[in-house]
Amino acid sequence: MQFIGIHCGAIPDTLLESELFGHERGAFTGAVRRKLGKFELANRGTIFLDEIGTITPSAQIKLLQVLQDRTFQRVGGETVIETDVRIIAASNQDLGQMVEKGLFRNDLYYRLNVFPIEIPPLRERREDIPQLTEIFLRQMNRFNHRGIHYVHPQVMEAFQRYPWPGNIRELENLVERACILETSSILTQTSFPAELFTKAPSALSAPTGRTGLTLAEARARAVAEVEKSYLQELLARTGGRINRTAESAGVTVRQISKLMRKNNIRKETFR
Structure with a gap:
């Protein structure tokens, strides 16, 4: 089954309908041949429409037709084409408010709003920040061949205080920027913008997800968490050498090995 994704906001308004529904030869200047649209290519599969709130009124009408009748026409064509496709739509705007302002068709909104899933902004799920940071760091290491395996605890503390107006994309961009600037095997404060560390904790900051726990x-x-962070930092500094790590920590090699197994840490990661 096909899965086809399309970023509606990244395509010019004049080309969006052609991308979604295809066009016939001669439908407009430059249309030198017939082109199949995403809905035709995704037949019996799934199409993901990202930034659905940016599509034009005319594209909204055609999309409504697909949802209601499971049919559409290519741009410049007369043949009615049937399609059987599952539609997943996403938007970083409040489509309900757009409907109230007349910017989005309410009939299309209710057709799409069958099973809504709201993903809270990063500032409301701060417990995800360490895991997301680890994922982005692994990506940077894989694509840029950097030997950076850990984030300094002070940086992670700043991440937890920061309001993240740019959401997850801002976190990803900050990690990528830091990986470019960092000269050690740990992402330190010097590789991040100064304002990240001067931002005062807000009284309205979202909880860290621990208020549901007993003391x-x-x-x-x-x-x-502190134990794992401490161990990762030591291993990064010693290049994954167990003997030197144990010596720095003031414990035995056996204890370090036990802690590594407990926290699912591999020494090869730091070499």
């Missing part, structure tokens, strides 16, 4: 549970989780 003992919260304390145990905090200790585990």
